Amino acid sequence: MIDLVKSLISKLPRPVDEWARLIYDFVPPSVRYGKAYVAALTLLRESETWGPSEFAEYQRRLLSKLIHHCAENVPYYRELFREHGIRPDDVKTADDLERIPFLTKEIVRKRKEDLLAVNIPARRRLTVRTSGSTGTPLEFAIDRATRAMERALAVRHLKWLGWKKGDVVAEIRAATFSDSGRTYRYFPASRQVVFDFTALDDEKLQRVVETLHAFRPKYIRALPWSVFLLARWMERNNKAAPPVRYVITASENLRPAMKEHVERVFKVPVIDHYGQNEQVAYAFQCAYGIGYHVQREMSIVELIRTSDGNSEIVGTCLHNYAMPFLRYRTGDFALSRDELCPCGRTGPTLASINGREVDVIVTPEGRLIAPGPLDFAFYRLPEIKEAQIIQEDVSGILVKVAAWDRLSEQTRAALARDLAALLKSDRLEVRIEEVEEISRTPGGKKLFLVSHLKLDHYSMGL
Numbered sequence: 001m002i003d004l005v006k007s008l009i010s011k012l013p014r015p016v017d018e019w020a021r022l023i024y025d026f027v028p029p030s031v032r033y034g035k036a037y038v039a040a041l042t043l044l045r046e047s048e049t050w051g052p053s054e055f056a057e058y059q060r061r062l063l064s065k066l067i068h069h070c071a072e073n074v075p076y077y078r079e080l081f082r083e084h085g086i087r088p089d090d091v092k093t094a095d096d097l098e099r100i101p102f103l104t105k106e107i108v109r110k111r112k113e114d115l116l117a118v119n120i121p122a123r124r125r126l127t128v129r130t131s132g133s134t135g136t137p138l139e140f141a142i143d144r145a146t147r148a149m150e151r152a153l154a155v156r157h158l159k160w161l162g163w164k165k166g167d168v169v170a171e172i173r174a175a176t177f178s179d180s181g182r183t184y185r186y187f188p189a190s191r192q193v194v195f196d197f198t199a200l201d202d203e204k205l206q207r208v209v210e211t212l213h214a215f216r217p218k219y220i221r222a223l224p225w226s227v228f229l230l231a232r233w234m235e236r237n238n239k240a241a242p243p244v245r246y247v248i249t250a251s252e253n254l255r256p257a258m259k260e261h262v263e264r265v266f267k268v269p270v271i272d273h274y275g276q277n278e279q280v281a282y283a284f285q286c287a288y289g290i291g292y293h294v295q296r297e298m299s300i301v302e303l304i305r306t307s308d309g310n311s312e313i314v315g316t317c318l319h320n321y322a323m324p325f326l327r328y329r330t331g332d333f334a335l336s337r338d339e340l341c342p343c344g345r346t347g348p349t350l351a352s353i354n355g356r357e358v359d360v361i362v363t364p365e366g367r368l369i370a371p372g373p374l375d376f377a378f379y380r381l382p383e384i385k386e387a388q389i390i391q392e393d394v395s396g397i398l399v400k401v402a403a404w405d406r407l408s409e410q411t412r413a414a415l416a417r418d419l420a421a422l423l424k425s426d427r428l429e430v431r432i433e434e435v436e437e438i439s440r441t442p443g444g445k446k447l448f449l450v451s452h453l454k455l456d457h458y459s460m461g462l
C-alpha cells in the first residue's frame with residue numbers, strides 16, 4: 001500500500017509500467033525500502049507524542065551529524081564552508097542554519113557532481129529528474145533513506161485520516177497505460193485503483209464515475225484540477241458522488257474555489273498534502289483541513305521573507321546523505337499559521353501554500369490536457385533551459401523556449417514531435433518560439449502554463 005503515495009509526491013517521469021508495478025506491488029515495503037523504512041515507521045509512531053524539546057533535540061542531533069558529513073564528504077559544502085568561515089560545530093540548531101547560504105535550483109544544476117557525497121555508494125542513490133511546474137529541468141539525487149522516510153510519512157498521513165489496512169484508495173491522475181483504451185487499473189496488493197485521467201470526454205468521465213462506484217474507495221487521491229473537473233462534470237450531469245471518506249490533493253495549488261466545489265459535490269473534506277521531489281519540506285493537513293502540519297521528522301523548514309513581502313519555503317532535509325540539500329529554496333510560498341489546530345497537534349503549521357500553479361490546455365476537439373506530462377517533452381532536450389506554454393485561444397498554443405545557448409533545428413523538431421505525441425490533437429496548432437528568457441509573475445514565479453481561456457466556456461459544456 002506504500003506505493004499509493006508514489007505518484008502524488010514524485011511525479012513519474014514516464015508512463016507507468018503497470019505490469020512491472022503489478023508484480024512489484026506484492027513486495028512488502030519493508031523489503032522494498034529496507035531497514036530505513038521500518039525505522040522511519042517506528043520513529044513516526046513515537047514522535048506523535050513528542051513535545052517541542054524532543055523535536056528540538058531530534059533535529060539538533062540529526063543536523064549536527066549531517067553538517068559534519070557535508071564538511072567531510074561533500075565537495076560543494078567543503079568549499080562553501082571554507083569560503084564563509086563556517087566550522088561544522090558552529091551549526092548545531094535550526095537557528096544556526098542562518099550562517100549557511102541558500103541552495104538554489106541554479107546551484108544544483110551547475111554543481112550537481114560536487115553536491116554528491118564522495119563516501120556514499122551509487123546504489124544508495126536514486127536519481128530524480130523534474131522540471132517542476134516551471135519548465136526548467138533539474139536532475140539530482142536522493143538517498144534511499146529519504147525515500148523510505150517519505151513513504152512512512154505518507155502512511156502516517158493516511159492514518160491521521162483513519163486509513164486501515166485493506167481500505168481501497170483511488171488515484172486520479174495523468175497516468176498513461178500501455179493499453180491506451182484503458183481507463184483504470186486495479187492493483188490488488190496495495191488496494192489501489194489508478195485512473196488515466198487524460199484525454200477526457202463525456203464517455204470517459206462516465207466510466208471513471210461508474211468505476212468509482214464499483215470499487216467504493218474510502219479515499220480519492222488526486223491532483224486538484226483533476227478532481228475539480230470530475231466534480232464539475234458530476235454536478236453538471238447529475239451523477240451521485242461515490243461514498244468516499246476524504247479527497248486528498250497534492251502537487252499543485254489547491255485553490256479555494258476548487259476545494260469548495262469538490263467538497264460540495266463529494267460532501268467530504270478535501271485534505272491537502274504538500275511536498276516536493278527534492279524532499280526538503282513536507283506539510284500535511286490533518287482531518288480538520290485547516291493548517292498544514294510541518295513534518296519535522298523529515299526536515300527543518302524555514303520561511304524566508306522575500307523582497308515582495310512573500311515567505312518562501314526553504315528546507316533542509318535531515319536524511320539525504322547522498323546529495324545533501326541545506327537551506328534549499330523551493331520556489332513555493334507560504335504563510336505561517338499561529339493558531340493551534342483543533343486536532344491538538346503542536347508544532348509549526350503553515351497557512352495557504354502558493355506557487356504550485358497549474359492549469360489545463362484545451363484542444364479544439366474539446367479535450368482537456370494537464371500540462372504536467374508535457375514537462376517531459378522539455379527536459380529530455382539538454383539545449384532547453386526553460387519553457388512556458390501560453391494558450392490564448394482554443395485553436396492553438398504558443399510554446400516559448402529559452403535555450404542555454406541557442407536552439408538547434410534538431411531540438412526544435414524533436415520538441416515539436418514530442419509535443420504532438422503527448423497532445424494527441426490533429427487540430428491544435430503548436431507554435432514554438434525561442435525567447436531570451438521566460439517572464440515571471442509579479443510574485444516572482446515562472447509559470448509553466450499560462451492560459452487565457454475561461455475554462456468554464458471550454459470544458460465540454462461542463
Ligand SMILES: [Zn+2]
Pocket residue numbers: 285286287288293341342343344345
Ligand atoms: Zn491538525
